[in-house]
Amino acid sequence: MLKTMKNALADKEIRRKILFTLGVLIVFRLGTYITVPGINAKALASVASSGLISMLNTFSGGGLTNYSILAMGVSPYITAQIVVQLLQMDIVPKFVEWSKQGEVGRRKLNQVTRYLTIVLAFVQSIGITAGFNALSSLHLVQNPSVQTYVCIGVILTAGTMFATWLGDMITDRGIGNGISIIIMAGILARVPVGIKQIFQEEFAHVSKSQLWHSVLYCVVLLLVILVIVTFVTYVQQANYKIPIQYTRRVAGSSESSYLPLKVNVAGVIPVIFASSFIATIQTILMAFTRTHSGDGWYQTLSNIFNMQTVPGMILYTALIILFTFFYAFVQVNPEKLSENLQKQGSYIPSVWPGKETEKYVSRLLMRLSTVGSLFLGFVSLIPLVASSVWGLNESIGLGGTSLLIVVGVTLETMRQIEGMMMKREYVGFIRE
Secondary structure, eight states, rough: HHHHHHHHHHHHHHHHHHHHHHHHHHHHHHTTTOOOOOBBBGGGGGGTTHHHHHHHHHTTTTTTTTTTTTTTTEEEEEHHHHHHHHTTTTSSHHHHHHSSHHHHHHHHHHHHHHHHHHHHHHHHHHHHHHHHHSSSSOBBBBSHHHHHEEEEEEEEHHHHHHHHHHHHHHHSSSSSOOOHHHHHHHHHHHHHHHHHHHHHHHHTTTTTGHHHHHEEEEEEEEHHHHHHHHHHHHHHHOEEEEEEEEESSTTSOOSEEEEESSTTTTTHHHHHHHHHHHHHHHHHHTHHHHHHSSSSSHHHHHHHHOSSSHHHHHHHHHHHHHHHHHHHHHOOOOHHHHHHHHHEEOOOSSSTTTTEEEEEEEHHHHHHHHHHHHHHHHHHHHHHHHHHOOOOOOOSSSSHHHHHHHHHHHHHHHHHHHHHHHHHHHHHHHHH
């Protein structure tokens, strides 16, 4: 990995893309420190233990702590993506038609996604502002009124669209995966603060006789994180190789090859989708905190959509499993894969081309997605269970969800850079 980065920095074009990405991330980080006018950000300290604070901070790069103009981050955009992709599953015929039109249809779907992002961001921003204002002991909004809430909603919605635009800039002119890189950068930015907080909590008022307990805690925590990172990296890189035979062979080329499919085909997208979905519902519920907090339906939904409760953990795991199967078939379309193999004059040994190949790939995706969903659910639940049962500190900012995102995005970014380097080598070879 280090060798890849060293070679990438030696390439002028790739170095320009990396520097451009870093510049965009600096702009994004500066935006997380600009507090929304009319907001008392210190009021959030009274509800800092809320799971929603931590979750939204993941998607806003820590912007919610300061209640900045980027407090919503890219969460509404991710939710809009979920909705649009679900509607493409034979629910809205127009969306299904656009999904089959290639680049033109993709642009139309992206436009719909952005319009939906604006609506969701406005609703979420007002909901979260009203909810936190009702929960906090101090007044979050200095002069609460309809006009003030609308103004805050407009500002936060503009911040979401700006963050989304920055992600698009990284995708188009940087090293790719813009939205994911923005989320990862926000997570990593919180790690030093989390480490400092852990040391303050463990060593601030510790006597000499208890010192070794705190040291042991930190060592065990570090070892556990290293083991989980190693395990996550191993599974994320694991591939299943499908053998491929060619009926039309070019002179000098091999008659056989293989098609690699990741064991975790969906990557970290299901975790991001599940977290964003729960955060959206929690945000909407917060808008009814002041008027319906004592109602049975409100307490039931708050319990279900809270990842710190047992029902919330079960729902979170179920959503991860559901999105893993869904997104695996979005990433690898068995029908299109079967058609492409036929067009290339290739086939899978012992499998008839056409429908049989499509069924074979579908069955294989189901098996791989089963393994991938269990892996994602297990790693995501580790810190939640540890925090609930043993009271372990999650303030470091590298919980299961964050860890999966960081490792997954890092590996994908390295593959992007390797692909750029290989492409430039081929271009240089052709020119010579």
